[in-house]
Amino acid sequence: MKKYNIPVEAALEVIGGKWKVVILCHLIKGKKRTSELKRLMPGITQKMLTQQLRELEEDNVILREVYNQVPPKVEYSLTDYGWSLKQILDLLCHWGEQHIEKTFDNPEDMVVQINEE
Amino acid sequence: MKKYNIPVEAALEVIGGKWKVVILCHLIKGKKRTSELKRLMPGITQKMLTQQLRELEEDNVILREVYNQVPPKVEYSLTDYGWSLKQILDLLCHWGEQHIEKTFDNPEDMVVQINEE
DNA sequence: CGGAATCCCCCAAGATACTG
DNA sequence: CAGTATCTTGGGGGATTCCG
Numbered sequence: 001m002k003k004y005n006i007p008v009e010a011a012l013e014v015i016g017g018k019w020k021v022v023i024l025c026h027l028i029k030g031k032k033r034t035s036e037l038k039r040l041m042p043g044i045t046q047k048m049l050t051q052q053l054r055e056l057e058e059d060n061v062i063l064r065e066v067y068n069q070v071p072p073k074v075e076y077s078l079t080d081y082g083w084s085l086k087q088i089l090d091l092l093c094h095w096g097e098q099h100i101e102k103t104f105d106n107p108e109d110m111v112v113q114i115n116e117e
Numbered sequence: 118m119k120k121y122n123i124p125v126e127a128a129l130e131v132i133g134g135k136w137k138v139v140i141l142c143h144l145i146k147g148k149k150r151t152s153e154l155k156r157l158m159p160g161i162t163q164k165m166l167t168q169q170l171r172e173l174e175e176d177n178v179i180l181r182e183v184y185n186q187v188p189p190k191v192e193y194s195l196t197d198y199g200w201s202l203k204q205i206l207d208l209l210c211h212w213g214e215q216h217i218e219k220t221f222d223n224p225e226d227m228v229v230q231i232n233e234e
Numbered sequence: 235c236g237g238a239a240t241c242c243c244c245c246a247a248g249a250t251a252c253t254g
Numbered sequence: 255c256a257g258t259a260t261c262t263t264g265g266g267g268g269a270t271t272c273c274g
Contacts (some may be wrong), residue, residue, distance in 0.1 A: 003140075005157070005159060005215075006142060006143070006157070006159060006210075006215070007210055007213040007214040007217055008138060008139060008142050008206075008209050008213045009139060009213065010213040010214075010217045010220075011210070011212045011213035011216060012138055012139070012209075012213075014216060018141045018146045018246085018247085021125060021129055022122075022126060022129070023124060025125050026123070033255085033256095034255070034256055034257085035255065035256080040122070040123070040211060041244090043122065043124060044220045045247075045248060046256080046257075046258095047247075047248075047257090047258085047259095048246090048247065048248085050256080050257060050258085064209060066256090069256090070254090071255045071256080072254085072255050072256050072257085073121060073255075074255080074256060074257090075258085076166060084212070085212065085226060087208060087251080088208045088209060089125075091122055091204060091205045091208070092125050092128045092129075092205060093121060093123075093125045093128070093144065095128045095201070095202065095205060096124040096125045096126065096127040096128035096129075097124040098119075098126075098201075099127045099131060100121070100124055100127045102248090103127075116147075116162060135235080135266085135267085150235090150236095151236055152236080154264060162267075162269080163237070164238090164239095164267075164268075164269090165266090165267065165268085166237095167236080167237060167238085168267090183236090184254085187247070187274085188235040188236080189235050189236050189237085189274080190235075190236085191235085191236060191237090197236085219247075232240085
C-alpha cells in the first residue's frame with residue numbers, strides 16, 4: 001500500500017501530472033471534446049493528452065462520455081469529485097496571472113490568446 | 118520570451134517541480150534547516166533538494182539564510198511572496214487528506230508519521 | 235553540515251504511423 | 255475524430271565522491 005510522508009503528496013498524485021492542472025482548468029469552463037482540448041493545449045501530444053485524461057478518469061476527477069457515432073465524438077467534463085478542486089484551480093489560475101504581472105513588463109504579451117469559440 | 122497558453126502555466130512553472138509543493142508545505146510550519154527538510158522528505162536526494170530549493174529561491178518564493186560558522190548552518194523560510202501561496206498550499210494539503218480518507222479503508226496507515234521535534 | 239561535481243541509467247515524453 | 259502502437263531520445267534524477 002502506498003505510503004505518504006505528508007498528506008499533500010496524495011493530492012499531487014492526482015493533479016501532479018505534467019498537464020493535469022491545465023486540463024482541469026480548461027474543463028472548469030465546461031465540457032470539452034478531445035479536439036478542443038488539443039487545440040487549447042498546442043504543446044501537448046495526442047499520446048500525452050490521452051494518457052493524462054485516462055489517469056484523471058481513473059482518479060474519478062473527470063468523466064469521459066463516448067458517443068457511438070461516425071466520426072467519433074468524446075467529451076470530457078469534471079465529476080462532482082473533480083469540482084471539489086475548483087477553488088484550488090481558481091486560486092492557481094489567479095496566482096499565475098498575478099505572477100505574470102509581477103514578473104514581466106508587458107504581461108499581455110506572455111499569454112498566447114486562443115479563441116475558445 | 119516565454120509564452121503561456123493559459124496563465125496557470127506560470128504558476129506551475131514556479132511550484133510545479135516534483136518536490137516543490139512538499140517543500141513549501143513544510144516551510145509553512147516554519148523555518149527549516151537543510152537537514153530537517155531532508156529528514157522530513159526521506160525520498161528526496163541531496164541533489165534534488167538543493168536543486169528545488171535553488172529554483173524556489175530564484176523565483177523569490179523562499180529565503181535562504183547562511184550562517185557563517187562551522188559546521189555550516191543554512192535555514193530556509195518563506196518570503197512574503199511565498200506566503201501568497203499559503204491558501205493554495207493549505208487547500209492542497211486539506212484536499213490530500215480528504216482524498217486519502219475517501220480512497221482508503223485505513224487512512225491512518227497511509228501516512229508515515231515523522232516526529233517533527 | 236551543506237552542497238558542488240561526476241557519472242550514468244532509465245523512462246517520461248516526443249515523433250511517427252496506423253486503425254476503427 | 256479519437257485513440258493505439260512502436261520506436262526513439264534527452265534530460266530528469268539517482269548514486270557516489272569530494273570540498274570548505
